[in-house]
Amino acid sequence: EDQVTQSPEALRLQEGESSSLNCSYTVSGLRGLFWYRQDPGKGPEFLFTLYSAGEEKEKERLKATLTKKESFLHITAPKPEDSATYLCAVQPYSGGYQKVTFGIGTKLQVIP
Amino acid sequence: DSGVTQTPKHLITATGQRVTLRCSPRSGDLSVYWYQQSLDQGLQFLIQYYNGEERAKGNILERFSAQQFPDLHSELNLSSLELGDSALYFCASSITGGAVDTQYFGPGTRLTVL
Numbered sequence: 001e002d003q004v005t006q007s008p009e010a011l012r013l014q015e016g017e018s019s020s021l022n023c024s025y026t027v028s029g030l031r032g033l034f035w036y037r038q039d040p041g042k043g044p045e046f047l048f049t050l051y052s053a054g055e056e057k058e059k060e061r062l063k064a065t066l067t068k069k070e071s072f073l074h075i076t077a078p079k080p081e082d083s084a085t086y087l088c089a090v091q092p093y094s095g096g097y098q099k100v101t102f103g104i105g106t107k108l109q110v111i112p
Numbered sequence: 113d114s115g116v117t118q119t120p121k122h123l124i125t126a127t128g129q130r131v132t133l134r135c136s137p138r139s140g141d142l143s144v145y146w147y148q149q150s151l152d153q154g155l156q157f158l159i160q161y162y163n164g165e166e167r168a169k170g171n172i173l174e175r176f177s178a179q180q181f182p183d184l185h186s187e188l189n190l191s192s193l194e195l196g197d198s199a200l201y202f203c204a205s206s207i208t209g210g211a212v213d214t215q216y217f218g219p220g221t222r223l224t225v226l
Contacts (some may be wrong), residue, residue, distance in 0.1 A: 099157060
């Protein structure tokens with residue numbers, strides 16, 4: 001069974017204090033790994049897709065990286081508006097199309 | 113705004129009742145997915161439709177059913193509701209539903225069962 005474990009569950013940062021969120025996964029052949037941002041009571045907002053180990057993608061203060069067993073979301077000099085829950089999800093080669101498994105997320109709070 | 117719309121935004125009903133949630137995908141997307149999000153369980157995949165046909169099934173209860181119509185909108189029907197069905201229900205859509213397609217999520221329907 002595919003599994004996604006995100007850590008820490010919650011993270012509190014001062015504005016400007018860089019950090020990383022971790023997503024560990026177990027999947028029978030990774031087709032793609034996704035990062036989403038979710039604000040309270042709203043739908044997840046797509047951030048990145050990573051396909052293979054060694055791949056990196058950046059968007060503003062966010063940078064996602066992928067290894068064979070985990071992915072990191074690095075947040076550089078975060079601002080209060082980066083406060084949200086960050087979700088990681090994996091899509092395996094086996095199973096039905098797009099049968100994506102999500103982690104529970106890391107709730108990030110950035111304090112001014 | 114992802115372009116995916118869901119109605120209603122909020123739904124309050126009683127145990128034993130039946131409700132229908134509606135989703136319109138982004139223009140051009142052929143695939144629709146339904147997810148349930150509870151406080152302690154994260155996003156749980158329920159079911160996927162592609163161009164009117166069921167494509168993949170997740171942890172969907174037998175009391176729940178879905179369909180995708182010729183105009184590509186989708187409905188999720190929840191019956192014999194229980195207190196534990198209270199959750200956020202999200203719809204997502206993607207272009208094809210195959211390979212590695214990015215799923216774009218709607219704003220969700222918050223269901224409260226009293």
